[in-house]
Amino acid sequence: MNEATLLWQFLFSGLAAGAIYALVALGFCIVENSLRIVNFAQGDFLTLGGFLMSTFLLAWGLPWPLAALLAVIGVGICGWLLERLALRAAKDRGPLTLIFITIGASIFIRGVIKLVWGKNPRIFPPMVTGEPLRLGGASLAPETLFILVASLVCVVALQLFYRFSRPGKALRAIAYNFRSAYLVGLPVGFLTSFSFFLAGAIGAVAGLLIVPITGVSFDTGVILGLKGYASAVLGGYGSFPGAILGGLLLGLLEALVAGFISSGFRDVFTFLLLFLVLAVKPSGILGSSEEERA
Amino acid sequence: MFARLQKDRRRLLGLALLIYILPFILHNPYYLTVLNLSALNILTVCGLTLLIGYAGQISLGHAGFWALGAYGSALLSLHTGWSPWITTLLALLGTIGLAALMxxxxxxLRGNYxxxxxxxxxxxxxxxxxxxEDLTGGPPGLPGIPPYKLGPLVLASDLAAYFLIWTVLLLILFLTFNLVHSSEGRALKALAASETAAACLGINPHWYKVLAFVLSAAYASLAGSFYAHYLSFISPKTFDIFFSVELVAMSLFGGRGSIWGAVLGAGTxxxxxxxxxxxxxxxxxxxxxxxxxxxxFFPQGLMGLLERVLRSKSSGLKS
Incomplete structure (x- = not known):
């Protein structure tokens, strides 16, 4: 293969990874726009989605659209419970306490997964199969294409929901000003819970998409969660377009560094770059220009 | 203010007595190992308390400073053959420099960033x-790190390390109490309460934040060096982000904003x-x-719980 073909190949794999990071990053942004904290259990939503899907698909033998729907709703409910049972009780305690409650929840979820599904990794077959497409000399596997299309559908659906539906508009009102939203009579408690449902659901979607390629074990979500968090920060924390841009950029960058420089040092490069971006432009690429964001 | 310093010093004396008596009661070397690790964690969490509880800043990267202290001192002493005391000091200075720059x-940056x-x-x-891998030994780790020596005495056993590590910790606790009860300590505390108000009173927030950050990194580096020369073996797994998370969890668990909370949190x-x-x-x-x-349920951590229990008991006695 010549350099150009290789480049195309890296771009495809980078875009696919980037789409996953973008979905995880969107989960972080949804929570940022309601409760204004970092939800460190976001990566574990992804793991949980993968495991639920493997059970529904392989042990129960459900058809995949139904299994996927159940897995997404199931993880969404877990997100809802996290807000309703743990975070709501401590909502006056300041962001650091809330963030560490989500870290506790993350450890707890991993404990549950280890107990229910064991420590061995699992995998399930891809939802679409077929001949790989040839594009510019590089081959594009149908499951990679599926990741790109499904992520795009999710992003568009989320945008439409936030732009045009009543609960979506209410969530935007909360993001704009929590207190005013409360004063005009919006059910802020319900909406906050609902945002966690959304974050869980979108995390589960990311899990469903990546598991057929990489498999899933109890700690899969940790590093993917961090990459998603990094994407969100890179793009400007809390901004939806920023999350998508940050995710794709991070995915592409990693693929290029791994392909042309060194696969081992990929993660060193990634996080050093992130560190430098933060040192130079603290608010991320699409973040508001004020330096000191709360 | 001076009365509080006196109170902390009395408590510290009590802790020191307990620490120096304990090895004569505990004969199981496994307990000593756990106590030594506790001391190193207490040291680091103390620094984090200065950063989180006093300066009001969050860090989930202090395992990185541990690693710098541990690998820096271990590699230096392995390659140059210098005494671990000197390499510990060099690693400490290097970490301080890097932390200052960082x-x-x-x-x-604030919050999430x-x-x-x-x-x-x-x-x-x-x-x-x-x-x-060529430099650090990679995932399998780095074995054969030389222990500290005191004249002809090799401080390699659990018991010797116990006395060394806890003595260093008690000394640093003493110095930390001096710091937090000084005007610098009160300036830091003001920063956590309200940065704007502190700035209005003529406290330079950025300078004090950097001070707290560098101090906490120095504590972590010191703990890392002692860890490396005590266990004579280190591997990257010890210094992943879970350890950073655990350290902050210890600080919150014990009660942020209180040095005794750090001792209690890391100690439990x-x-x-x-x-x-x-x-x-x-x-x-x-x-x-x-x-x-x-x-x-206990936002002030174990320290807050303990103080509430003590207060209710003393008020119960009065009535």
Whole structure:
């Protein structure tokens, strides 16, 4: 293969990874726009989605659209419970306490997964199969294409929901000003819970998409969660377009560094770059220009 | 203010007495190992308390500074044959320099951005340790690190390390209490309460934040060096971000904003996984639930709980 073909190949794999990071990053942004904290259990939503899907698909033998729907709703409910049972009780305690409650929840979820599904990794077959497409000399596997299309559908659906539906508009009102939203009579408690449902659901979607390629074990979500968090920060924390841009950029960058420089040092490069971006432009690429964001 | 310093010094004396009597009662070397690890964690969490509780900044990257102290001192002493005391000092100075540089650039960030920057630092250090196998030994780790020597005395046994590490810790606790009760300490405390108000009173927030950051990094580096020369073996796994998270969890668990909270938090959470190893299956479940439970129901941590109990008892006696 010549350099150009290789480049195309890296771009495809980078875009696919980037789409996953973008979905995880969107989960972080949804929570940022309601409760204004970092939800460190976001990566574990992804793991949980993968495991639920493997059970529904392989042990129960459900058809995949139904299994996927159940897995997404199931993880969404877990997100809802996290807000309703743990975070709501401590909502006056300041962001650091809330963030560490989500870290506790993350450890707890991993404990549950280890107990229910064991420590061995699992995998399930891809939802679409077929001949790989040839594009510019590089081959594009149908499951990679599926990741790109499904992520795009999710992003568009989320945008439409936030732009045009009543609960979506209410969530935007909360993001704009929590207190005013409360004063005009919006059910802020319900909406906050609902945002966690959304974050869980979108995390589960990311899990469903990546598991057929990489498999899933109890700690899969940790590093993917961090990459998603990094994407969100890179793009400007809390901004939806920023999350998508940050995710794709991070995915592409990693693929290029791994392909042309060194696969081992990929993660060193990634996080050093992130560190430098933060040192130079603290608010991320699409973040508001004020330096000191709360 | 001076009365409070006196009170802390009396408590410290009590702790010192307990520490120096304990090895004559405990004969199991395993307990001594756990106590030594506790001391190193207490040292680090003390520094984090200065950063989190006093200066009001968050860091999820202090395992990275541990790694710098541990690998820096270990590699220097292995390659040059210098005494571990000197290499510990050199690693400490190097970490202070790096932390100062980092602090000046990233402490302008707030909230999420600061968390991410410190996490990114920790991850970069971790993946470097894993990948640079020729230098660091990679994932299998780095064996054969020389122990500290005091004249002809080799401080390699658990008991010798116990006296060394705890003496250093008690000394640093003494100095830390001096600091937090000085005007610098009160300036830091003001920063955590309200940065704007502190700035209005003529306290330079950026300078004090960097000071707290550098101090906390120095504590972590010191703990890392002692860890390396005590266990004579280190591997990257010890210095991943989970350790950074655990350190901050200890600070919150004990009660942020209180040095005694750091002692209590690290002193109870370090032995906990060793105790829970009896039922390994449920370890994460219990640890996670405990962390959530304490944060939800006891926002001031163990120290807050203890003070509430003591106060209600003394008021009960009066009435």
């Amino acid at each position: 602090g000046v650039t990233i402490l302008r 600061l968390v991410m920057a410190t996490l990114a630092f920790n991850l970069a250090v971790y993946f470097f340790l894993v990948e640079a 959470l370090t032995p906990l996984p060793h105790l829970l190893s009896f039922f390994d299956e449920y370890r994460d479940l219990i640890y996670g639930a405990l962390l959530m439970g304490v944060l939800i």
